[in-house]
Amino acid sequence: MTTMLLLYELKPEQEKQIQDVVPEWTIVSGRNGPLTEEHYRNAEIVLGWNADMEKALDSGSKLKWVQTSSAGVERLPLVKLKQHGVHLTSASGIHPVSMAETLFAMLLAFSRNLHHAVQNQSRREWKASDRYYQLSGKTMGIIGAGVIGGEIARLAGAFGMRTLGIRRSSAPLEGIDRMYAMEQLDEVLSLSDVVVNVLPFTDETRYLFNAERFAQMRKDAWFFNMGRGASVDTDALVQALRVGTVGAAGLDVFEVEPLPADHPLWTMDNVIITPHIGGWTDHYKKRVADILLHNLHAYTATGKPSRNLVDYDRMY
Numbered sequence: 001m002t003t004m005l006l007l008y009e010l011k012p013e014q015e016k017q018i019q020d021v022v023p024e025w026t027i028v029s030g031r032n033g034p035l036t037e038e039h040y041r042n043a044e045i046v047l048g049w050n051a052d053m054e055k056a057l058d059s060g061s062k063l064k065w066v067q068t069s070s071a072g073v074e075r076l077p078l079v080k081l082k083q084h085g086v087h088l089t090s091a092s093g094i095h096p097v098s099m100a101e102t103l104f105a106m107l108l109a110f111s112r113n114l115h116h117a118v119q120n121q122s123r124r125e126w127k128a129s130d131r132y133y134q135l136s137g138k139t140m141g142i143i144g145a146g147v148i149g150g151e152i153a154r155l156a157g158a159f160g161m162r163t164l165g166i167r168r169s170s171a172p173l174e175g176i177d178r179m180y181a182m183e184q185l186d187e188v189l190s191l192s193d194v195v196v197n198v199l200p201f202t203d204e205t206r207y208l209f210n211a212e213r214f215a216q217m218r219k220d221a222w223f224f225n226m227g228r229g230a231s232v233d234t235d236a237l238v239q240a241l242r243v244g245t246v247g248a249a250g251l252d253v254f255e256v257e258p259l260p261a262d263h264p265l266w267t268m269d270n271v272i273i274t275p276h277i278g279g280w281t282d283h284y285k286k287r288v289a290d291i292l293l294h295n296l297h298a299y300t301a302t303g304k305p306s307r308n309l310v311d312y313d314r315m316y
Contacts, residue, residue, distance in 0.1 A: 001026055003062075005039060007048030008069035014289040021296050045299070047292055049076055057084060065305055067295060069288050071095055071279065072228060074201040078312055088310040089295055094287035095279035096151035099226055102278040103196060104155055106250030110222055111135055115272055136160030141192030142176065143185065144199035144227055150175050152196060164188050189216040194224070200316040201228035209233065214240040220247030226278050229254040238264050241271065252278040 002022070006015065006029040019027050028039050040056035045065045054077050057063060065087040068076070073090055081088055109115045113129035120127045140156045142149040145165030153163040153175040165176035166188055172179055180188050185208075189195060195217060199205045209223075210233040217223070223246050225232055234255055240246040248270040257276055265271050295305035310316060 002044050003028060003039075003042045004045040004047070005035075005043035005053075006030070007046060007050055007053065008288065010047075010285055010289055014285060017289065017293060018296065021293065022300060045296075047288075054080070057081070065089070065295075065299060067091075067292050067305070072201060072316075073310055074228065074230070074315060078315065082312040087305055088312070089291070089305045090308045090310055090316070091288050091291055092308045092316070093147055094284070094291065096148045098281040098284075099148045099198070099278045100151040100155050102252060102274065103152055103224055103226055103250070106224060106272050106274075107135065107194065107222070109272060110248050110250070116269070138162070138193040139164060139191055140194040140196060141188040142166070143188070143195065143197045145173050145176055145179065146198070148198050148226070149173070149196075152198070161194075164191060186213070186216045189213060189221075190218065192221060193218060194222045196224045197227045197231060199227040199231050201230055202315045205231045207231070207233045209237070211236040211239065214245050217246060220244060222246070222248045222250070224250040226252050229257065234265075238268075241268055248272075250274075252276055 001024070003026045004018070004022070006027065009030060015027060015029060019025070028035070028043070035052070037056065040052050041059060041061055043053075043056075044062050045067070046053055046063060047067045048069050049066060057077070057080055061084070063084065063086050066076070066081065067089045069091055071090055071092040073088060076088070111133040113132060116129050136159060139162045141164045142152055143166045145153070145167045149165055150173055153165065153173075156163050157175060163176045165173055165179045166182060166185055167173070167179070168182060170179045170181040197209060199208065205228070208231050214236060223237070232255070237246065237249060241249055250272045251265065252274045253276050259265065259273065265273060291307055294307050298304065298306035
């Protein structure tokens with residue numbers, strides 16, 4: 001009997017959709033009661049991941065496929081999963097709208113100083129900021145231009161912004177005015193009023209944004225990290241914000257999460273922090289379920305999921 005373990009909790013109607021595809025399988029969810037070692041060890045397919053599943057991997061696990069509920073997979077034991085021959089699929093592709101809207105929420109807050117207005121409101125202070133900005137006419141550099149970058153570029157175009165994109169290939173991408181290769185990153189940074197990082201985490205992107213890279217940016221440019229926390233040297237970013245090399249930063253992801261309570265970023269008035277919720281939306285569970293169902297049909301037909309299959313060597 002094949003067992004699927006749902007560590008990421010779906011809605012009852014979504015669980016039913018899964019069961020309808022594989023009526024003879026056992027579907028185990030935490031909503032049905034506490035999970036045991038046997039549940040973890042017997043699972044052939046897992047939606048989500050946790051430390052108990054990793055322990056089971058070392059003790060006779062039957063695991064063959066993991067479907068994550070996130071786009072990033074760097075927090076999973078990739079070496080172990082590869083050694084065990086486990087297929088790994090991500091939830092990449094479900095975030096473009098929510099990620100782009102989160103980015104623009106921050107961007108508009110900075111342009112109209114709304115983050116300061118909210119603080120003033122809590123103190124009942126009628127106080128204007130020194131400067132206000134318009135987005136129209138500014139240049140946005142999108143680092144890691146893919147599906148999410150394309151949606152960000154679409155919104156940027158609606159605001160009258162010019163968009164530059166970077167990805168492994170410099171092939172054109174709809175909605176982005178000009179594309180560059182990764183080797184041209186410094187050039188794009190020097191041309192951009194707004195820099196948006198949406199790169200995945202790999203060995204090549206670790207600390208890609210460091211002191212040298214921040215020094216390439218236009219003075220007072222705004223930096224947004226919507227990709228992965230470990231792609232940014234946080235100490236270098238703090239220093240760049242303090243001296244004005246970077247004018248402001250909107251940060252949804254961090255190298256250490258939760259961000260420690262004593263971290264200097266919390267008290268900087270040119271920083272907006274969100275707790276890694278850029279991709280969250282009221283449609284999130286449905287989109288995860290849709291990817292799982294798509295891959296489930298492929299798995300039952302061929303023994304291998306087909307959508308968002310992770311390349312262990314690339315880490316995405």
